Amino acid sequence: MFNEKKKLGKAFKEPVYTFRGFEALPEDMEHLEDRFYGFVFQDSDFSKWIEAVAYSLVNHPDEKLEEIADGAIDIVCAAQLENGYLDTYYIINGMDKSFSNLKDHHELYCFGHLAEGAVAYYQATGKDKLLKAAMRFADYIDSVFGPEKEKSKGYPGHEIAEMALVRLYEATGEERYLELGRFFINERGRQPYYWDCETEGKKQEGERYQYHQAHRPVREQDEAVGHAVRAMYLYSGMADVARLTGDGTLLDSCKRLWNSTVWEKMYITGGVGGTSIGEAFSFPFDLPNDLAYAETCASIGLIFFARRMLEMEADSQYADVMEQALYNTVLSGMALDGKSFFYVNPLEVLPEACHLDERKQHVKPVRQKWFGCACCPPNLARLVSSIPSYAYTETEDSLYMHLHMAGIITKEIDGRTAVFQVQSQFPWSGKVTVTYAGEGPVRMKLAVRIPGWCRNWNVQGSERYCCSEEKGYYVMEGSWQPGDQLDLDFIMEPRFYQADDRVRENIGKIAALKGPVVYCAEEADNGKELHLIRLNPKADIKESKAQIGGKYFPVLNIDGYRKVCSPDAGNLYHEYREDQEKETEVKLIPYYAWANRGENEMMVWMRQGIPK
Incomplete structure (x- = not known):
């Protein structure tokens, strides 16, 4: 994340800032000063880690890992104030300045990751301690921000709270969380800018609000601009709110921003964010290969956005991009042994230039063991460990296969459990076998994506169903009997x-x-x-x-x-x-x-x- 150093007054002890490096800490840890260390958004590292742990526990139960996670949760929850506030930078430095710099200081961003991790851990383990802490923090935020006259009209500088509040709503049923997320989206970009009045009423002349996607109200935005990760998180939250509220104007904006991102500003690898200056989108069709930023987190955010668009409209273009980003930029972000990482994913590298040309010093010719700002490694971990939720989605009567990945998928329909076993040779071969393994017959639709890169494909075993092609999906509707098998071959050349x-x-x-x-x-x-x-x-x-x-x-x-x-x-x-x-x-x-x-x-x- 782009580091912007901001002084908040003499009462504050500033954090130790570094830019993707390691901060120098005293050798004798017993003599550490009693102050905040690291970036203002350092709390989010725990939250992303706990979310990745949650997904891992679902597929690979591990008592020792769960015990470590529970202990970390105890420590985090012990720091929460009685009013529900939970951001250690301000708890340590003074609550009198809390929410005084929404643009730069990431409180709402840290909350967003906390909520995402809390919901995931609750769903994985049934333990609600962190979930209750996230709800208390959300309740406190809701008491501060909102459309009511007495409440603040602020919104996050670094987005993610919007999509996290939707997830918190879907996990708890608390309508106010959805409404708060919608408020943050609706308020964004409205003039006079709230951020102009944040610091003692001083107007910040010449502020480039494009960096924060706050240059216009979201429904008036038609071009992907600014910090690429922030943009993807915002667009994902917008799509969530559009889906749950039926807001057609918000959906239209999502489609315009999708088209701008994918058809004008995306690398062939699924990377987004063409310039290191602000880790941002450049102008349309400006996609330098050797100067690319293409942050791993930005492609992960693009996958978030794509999946949410798929939930509203089963159109294969969204899954095509999701697949493109996953198998290229996202996987590039981690070494084959899982022990080192790329922040930046260029399409052309000359090592000498990385070392000697200041314009290219953001590009690393080898993966790094860790980063002072370590958003990409845990972000990658939480995506890869939750990939089943991106590979498949469902509606009341349909199961959609977006990414052709092996696994066992179950779906409840008409009081019965449908079970499909999938064997796949993706991404090296287009052969996929789908077997219905439920105990009894069910009537439903199975929709399988026809990849955009595929010219020729065939399926055997679909003759007994009513079949059609709909927006890039091969849809088979009928009564599925135990043992029914489909053999699909998407010719991969x-x-x-x-x-x-x-x-x-x-x-x-x-x-x-x-x-x-x-x-x-x-x-x-x-x-x-x-x-x-x-x-x-x-x-x-x-x-x-x-x-x-x-x-x-x-x-x-x-x-x-x-x-x-x-x-x-x-x-x-x-x-x-x-x-x-x-x-x-x-x-x-x-x-x-x-x-x-x-x-x-x-x-x-x-x-x-x-x-x-």
Whole structure:
């Protein structure tokens, strides 16, 4: 998260700030000062961790892990004030300044993650201690903010409270939580700006409210702008409120912002946020490969947004993007051994530039063990451990398969339990087998996504059902009998893609994909100076396997050419002459597996040319 240092007066002891580094703490921990350490949003690290723990416990019960989590919850709940307030920065430094800097100081953001984690832990374990703490904090916030005349008209600087309040409402049935979330969304961007009056009534001239998505009321916004993670969290909350309230104008805004994000500002890897300046969206079609930010958290937020749009409208475009972000940028955010992480996910890397060019110092050529601002690792953990809720959704009479993942899915319908067993070879092959394993027959719809990358597909075993195609889904309706089996094959062939001509950085370049997986060239396989290589888009793509990080991955082998440097290449400029090239075979690996063999060059978009 972007760090903005803000002084709040002499009564405050400022936190120890670092920017994605480790803060220097005294060697003797017994002599630590009695003050707040870290970022103002440090509380959220616990909350994201507890949410990931909750999802893990559902699938992998672990008494020791649950005991550790319970102990951490006890410590956090002990810090809560009697009135319900729970943010350690202000509890330590002085409650007289609480909610005095909503724009920068993340109290409502920390609450949002607390609520998300509390609901998840309650649903996983049945233990409600943290849930009750989150509800008490929500009640306190509700007593401070709202449309009533006597209440404050503020709203979060860093969004997530909006979607968290909806989740808290759905878990508890307390209508006021939904209304508070809707209030924060409705209030955002209204003038006069609440933030102008936060600090002793001083107007903050020239404030760039686009960074916080507060430049206009949300229903008037039509372009994804500002900090990319904040934007995705806001849009997710907007979609939640639109779904639960039937607000058509809010839904329309969500669709406009979706289109802006996906059709103008998204990398082929599902990354969003093209500039490190403010970790933000750039202007339409500005998608630099080597300067990309594409924060792991932003793609996770895009998946949040996509799933919420799917809950309102089963349209395969949302699931296509969810799959694209998951198998590329999100998985790239963590090493194959799970022990190091990327904050930034570029599409082209020259290690020397990362070390020597200040413009590219946000790009790391190898994953880092940890970060002072550690939002991405626990965010990634909570997404991956909760992936079943993204792979499948349901309506009253239908089960939707969005991501073709193996598992056992149950659905209650007409007093019976429908059970489907799914076997899948995704993402390396498009073969999927679905078997109905319920004890008795049920009548319902099963809707399976037809991936946007798939040209040819077939299904065997659907003849007994009434079948149709609806917005990119193959819908089978009928009576499902025990033992019924579907064999689906979404033909998965490697192909070349090119970008819209308005993406200036990629003119004359192509990228290789197989199914949802983006591929890249790495120095470890192809030698240095990848920019001298061009691919033959007419050549057959051969497939093989290679070992990376102790695992075997499908590899694409493509005929190409490498420029041969001329004898007088020492001249910085010279008169034009036709390039001399030699044939070479270019080896491409899955993008998310790059940087697992040490520091080396990487490139997704490569020059292309047809041989003469």
